[in-house]
Amino acid sequence: MGLLRAGGAAVNQIATRILTHPRETLQATWKQWWSHRRLQKIALDLLTLVVLGSGAYFVLIPLIWMITRSFMRLEDAMSTRWIPNPFTLEAYYKIFVEDRFYLYIRNTAFVTIMGVIGATLSSALVAYGFAFFRFWGRTALFMILLSTIMLPGEVTMIPIYRIFYQLGWVNTFLPLFVPSFFAPAFFVFLLRQFFMSIPQDLIDAARIDGASSFRIWWQIVLPLSRPALLTVIVFSFVGHWNDLLNPLIYISDSDKYTLSLALLAYKNLYFNYVNAMMAATLVTILPCVLLYFLAQRAFTEGIITTGLRG
Amino acid sequence: MKAWISPRWRRIFGENLTGYAFITPWLIGFLGFTLWPMMYSFYLSLTKWDVFNPPQFIGLENYFRLLHDPTFWKALRNTIYFTSLAVPAQITVALFIALLLNRSIPGRGLLRTIYYLPTLIGGAPLGVLWLMLLHHRTGIINRFLAFFGIEGPAWLIDPVWVIPSVVLMTIWGVGGTIVIFLAALQGVPRELYEAAEIDGAGIWARFRYITLPIISPALFFNIVMAVIGSMKVFAPAYVLFTAQGGPQEAGLFYVLYLYRKAFISFEMGYASALAWVLFFLILTLTLLIFKSSELWVYYEREVRR
16 A cells, blocks of 8 residues: 555656657656667567568569469459458469479479479489599689689570580470580589588598498488588579579470470460469469478478487 | 508508599589589680581671670660669568568577578479569559559559569568578677677677677678579570660660570570670679789688777
8 A cells, every 4th residue: 555655645746747849858758768778679560570570572473473363264363352252272283284283383383393303313322422532633614613603694504405405305304304414513612612621530431330331421421511511402492493594595305395485385375364373373383482491491400400419 | 452452552542443434423424514514605606506507607707796796785784774773672571571581589480481582482383473473454463552542653664663573573582691691600600799789789790790700701692693594594584675775775684685696596606605794794893803802801710800
């Protein structure tokens, strides 16, 4: 009770102060509150959230628009509404049953999986060579490798076309993934950086135990490099899956179209079928997004396990 | 064997052999898919070649022809105009978002993932999606503007708005740049900010004299990558404007023209010359940025007066 009374007295005092000197009191209170660091932080955080949230809104709106449209009937998809009503799989029926998108998914998956296997294994081998062996001209060769990262592909595109043309590989899947089997320079660079952090003692110990260089690579270096390998897998997957230029150059037979190529042809044929266009676009995008989410979890896992081990 | 080669030499020889064995895939690839194609492409740029008949040597004629080819100049102008708009726009937006994302706020991981999403979308679906979004009547961008009583432009039809449309699209996909900025921002020591705050430095001063110098290597990297990427735009532009380059060729990017010459009209020699000019342009721009970086990129351990 005594506390309450004391509190009441304080409130009375403040009230009379506000009434007698309104401006000064408010300014002082404001200053006092603002100088309160926590409050300042909360205000700034709120502002940050509002700005970032509206940014995220602009990033997501096109994607949401695409998703909802793909579940609409054609006449609804042309309208301004946001919620598919009635909800229908009409567009998916069209692209999968009438327009054979399953075929393009299969083609793209084949090219991508071959490309990812080739790129990951070959660049891991080469990076291992650069990281753990001393050989004549190693530094010079590595500098050359780094400089090829900057080389625009347009310069080598035409002669490479000639190579595949003479091999009779035009209009096959081979030109789309075979180059990946020769260690893409950027991945070699990335993996070598990671391999350099593996303690040399570990390699030496395995060697003393009689393990061959190849076995050390397979049983020690690769398992330790899971996060880096995953990064390479995600990058090469996204690169192959999304490639448009190479399929455009090499593939002419519509049975061998990849998704990107099919989507392009689809756009020219059915531009007004908004729902089917959006379903086709979504199907093309989805695998990369899913892989990214899966790998993201594994990345964190990799970090946690390495943290525990260290 | 053991008698005449000392074990030390045997070990060195062995290590060389294994080393080379491991890098063989790259060596073959480098010779077959980089070095030889580079030399051959330079040779081709001095020839007339239609794929079906053997190349015919014509000296520097392709390069002279380039100088008098109005379409080449048009494509070059478009690409440079695009680069000059897209690079500053991308870098500013990405840096701004990265700075905000670097604050410890709730939902940060989710927001970062959202901003990264568009970078996973390939050229073809990106082009198709934006073709729909930018449609002057039914696209949501003009509907959004109409909501505020603004009549949006005919993005992909009006030649004036063609390049800004593509800039808008690339800003949407700026997540990769954001991630690199974020990584750099995480390396800024917190003590510096605290010290500066005690000295009474405001937000802008802290950004200008602490954050910016420390993240300048990342800024440099992002600018170089953005310039190279902008000069080489192909897939989404191909979807939006085809190899013809859209209305009045306003969307004819350099690589679209190169592709048209190489694989539609099969003027492989001329296209090779175009490729070498592009290579030279990118090299020059990169070197210019490298040269200028001595003035504004700050590396640790470097003492500044």
